[in-house]
Amino acid sequence: MIHKFQFEDNNILMDVHSGAIHIIDDIAYEIVEDVIALPKAEVLAKYEGKYAKEELEEAVEELLTLKAEGMLDTEDTYKDLVPAFLNREPVVKALCLHVAHDCNLKCKYCFAGEGEYHGDRGMMSLEVGKAAIDFLAKNSAHRKNIEVDFFGGEPLMNFEVVKGVVDYARSVEKETGKNFRFTMTTNGVLLNDEIIDYLNEHMYNVVLSLDGRPEVNDHMRPTVNGKGSYDIILPKFKKLVEKRGNKQYYIRGTFTHHNTDFASDVLHMADQGFAEVSAEPVVAPKEMDYALQADDIKVICEEYERLAKEMLRRHKEENGCFNFFHFMVDLTGGPCVHKRLAGCGAGSEYLAATPTGELYPCHQFVGMPEFKMGDVWKGVENIEQRKKFEKCNVYSKDECTSCWAKFFCSGGCAANSYNFNGDINSVYENGCDMQRKRLECAIGLKAALSE
Numbered sequence: 001m002i003h004k005f006q007f008e009d010n011n012i013l014m015d016v017h018s019g020a021i022h023i024i025d026d027i028a029y030e031i032v033e034d035v036i037a038l039p040k041a042e043v044l045a046k047y048e049g050k051y052a053k054e055e056l057e058e059a060v061e062e063l064l065t066l067k068a069e070g071m072l073d074t075e076d077t078y079k080d081l082v083p084a085f086l087n088r089e090p091v092v093k094a095l096c097l098h099v100a101h102d103c104n105l106k107c108k109y110c111f112a113g114e115g116e117y118h119g120d121r122g123m124m125s126l127e128v129g130k131a132a133i134d135f136l137a138k139n140s141a142h143r144k145n146i147e148v149d150f151f152g153g154e155p156l157m158n159f160e161v162v163k164g165v166v167d168y169a170r171s172v173e174k175e176t177g178k179n180f181r182f183t184m185t186t187n188g189v190l191l192n193d194e195i196i197d198y199l200n201e202h203m204y205n206v207v208l209s210l211d212g213r214p215e216v217n218d219h220m221r222p223t224v225n226g227k228g229s230y231d232i233i234l235p236k237f238k239k240l241v242e243k244r245g246n247k248q249y250y251i252r253g254t255f256t257h258h259n260t261d262f263a264s265d266v267l268h269m270a271d272q273g274f275a276e277v278s279a280e281p282v283v284a285p286k287e288m289d290y291a292l293q294a295d296d297i298k299v300i301c302e303e304y305e306r307l308a309k310e311m312l313r314r315h316k317e318e319n320g321c322f323n324f325f326h327f328m329v330d331l332t333g334g335p336c337v338h339k340r341l342a343g344c345g346a347g348s349e350y351l352a353a354t355p356t357g358e359l360y361p362c363h364q365f366v367g368m369p370e371f372k373m374g375d376v377w378k379g380v381e382n383i384e385q386r387k388k389f390e391k392c393n394v395y396s397k398d399e400c401t402s403c404w405a406k407f408f409c410s411g412g413c414a415a416n417s418y419n420f421n422g423d424i425n426s427v428y429e430n431g432c433d434m435q436r437k438r439l440e441c442a443i444g445l446k447a448a449l450s451e
Helices: 026-037 040-047 053-068 078-086 126-139 155-176 193-202 214-220 230-244 263-271 296-317 337-342 383-390 414-421 429-450
Strands: 002-007 010-015 021-024 094-098 145-151 179-186 205-209 248-255 276-281 350-353 358-360
Touching (some): 002 429, 010 429, 021 053, 021 429, 040 053, 094 126, 126 155, 126 350, 145 155, 155 179, 155 193, 179 193, 193 230, 205 230, 230 248, 296 429
Parallel strands (some): 094 145, 145 179, 179 205, 205 248, 248 276
Antiparallel strands (some): 010 021
8 A cells, every 4th residue: 555645845655554655756656556556568658658768667667676675565464463462461551640620711622521521520539549550550561661641620720639649659669660650731720830840840741731822722711700811821831841941741732613724823832932832623513613614624734734834944944943743753663563553542551530530441531421441449340341442443444444544543533433423443534634634744844854
């Protein structure tokens, strides 16, 4: 399987199953499908009136050489790994810890119902937090590095428990042989100097929620009294990042039907001095006024390309640029086989724990009774549900098997598939279109910068 596309002045050819990426000339770009499908003589005869003989023969030979060297039209060997993948022992690598089902903002698109997750407001106790750490240590098997994401609502509304959980995890690292790596996602309202210093010392990564330009952010992310949040949080985020040094962080925005020109929001955040930026498409029922509509997808794809070209310009003309999360793709090593086949591992390798200790496949399934997996004391008891998630991979979805982007997207988000189609083994088509465009931009940007 191959995929070809153009970015700036480059013709880019991707061999899906080997992962090889080639920059090719105009002749090779036009004839590559025929070189794969037809005998050499037929290819030469087909194009002899269009191209000079020597140039045509050279292009054919170059493509045939790539094929002979296993970098073009290679066989799919990943499907042979599926039986072993399906028979793997479940290992929990990461836990999303919902320390607060409450929030001090009223974001209009919040899938958690402003922090409530289809249920009552509540805060996790330290007792539950400790039990969650014990569950993760016990069920992570041989893994040394395991992830804990402090999530909400707004986790800083339960900051004392956050600190208690971190202290407890550090106290059991030696006896369990684990290294806990903590992340926090915060809206920033409660940040102060003390909290900033704590997060920068103890959090392996910090995710800072901001949607971009003031008018965009404040329209979707008001405070509980209906006022804008931009002016409250921006200076706090700047201070945190300035004091953070080289430790990981990123600014995470959400774009909606109201700002399909989201590249301007990404650039705005970069211009505020943030070097690590993400902008995610909102996922919402189509009847919501902010939900992305089918007609938006073409505009959004154009925005990804506009953003990539502006990043290229900044790299070349300003001798530096920022990183955009969705354009960061590893074309050399890339993700492990399991991650290529099944992505985040929701429902098996990745779970979410509620304030009361209930376990769900991920944060987006929290509060849906049919997806409750168990709890942090007894572990995963809904084995049938876990098996469904374990079997979810790019070869269990008909749409994925023929898609050139399958090993980068890994079948997409199970929650999105369920929310739009009622089946975790389906695909969210709008998401697929955006993902493919993001990948083309990411690969195109790397190709342009390699010249």
